[in-house]
Amino acid sequence: MINLPIAVDNCGKPATLRIEVYSHVAAESLDGVVYVCPVHPNTAGDAITAAGFTTATAPMTRDVERRCGFVHIFATGTLAADDQHPRWCRRDGCDRRGEHRSHVSDVDTNRPEASIITVALVQTAHAAAETTVVLSATGSLASDRVAMSIGQARVLRYRLGGLIDAAGHGNA
Ligand SMILES: [Zn+2]
Ligand SMILES: [Zn+2]
Structure with a gap:
């Protein structure tokens, strides 16, 4: 549901960073997390920002193993909402x-x-x-x-x- 550039989607190297994805529908809400390797934080971050979200980058916790390009969507966030609206839409009027x-x-x-x-x-x-x-x-x-x-x-x-x-x- 987050469209990452092909470079990131096909990477698959062990991720070292988590990029938190926030939207501004009502208040700032944490909608998802994108995991990236050391090569791809900017490529992924630019794509997420271009889609109308803000990002915060954090190191991965030691016990989590993910591949670059892995996207986790929180069920409570706007990314998990209906497909009547583009994912960046404020869903208002x-x-x-x-x-x-x-x-x-x-x-x-x-x-x-x-x-x-x-x-x-x-x-x-x-x-x-x-x-x-x-x-x-x-x-x-x-x-x-x-x-x-x-x-x-x-x-x-x-x-x-x-x-x-x-x-x-x-x-x-
Ligand atoms: Zn990568
Ligand atoms: Zn809409």
Whole structure:
């Protein structure tokens, strides 16, 4: 139910780390644990984050043996819930809006900024609809909403990384 990249799914090496998977449906809930080897924490973590969850990494307890890519889903968590919603959906008002929405993340820097920017995952309720990343920017006058495909969002991540690097770390 957590879609790990093929690199992680096929790895099978002894796991050394557990990545706890949290969602924000009502309060923060621990929904699952993904076990990974020393090579794959970032690959797995990125995939889980991209799916709208937050993660916390912890070393494995000594008496547990798992293989890289092993996923444990807690029966009480949202990942174990029905398949009417994407796994990242907040399950709140989807029918009324005609779309599923994830938790909305503020792009917050703890400083005054010219625009308020948020990002979220959105998918229209149509069965074959694709997941999109929606970026909303509210400035002094108007609010803009840009929907992009997951592919575009992935390229944007690299482009932003390049631009931030080019700008230098002095402003970080
Ligand atoms: Zn691995
Ligand atoms: Zn939904």
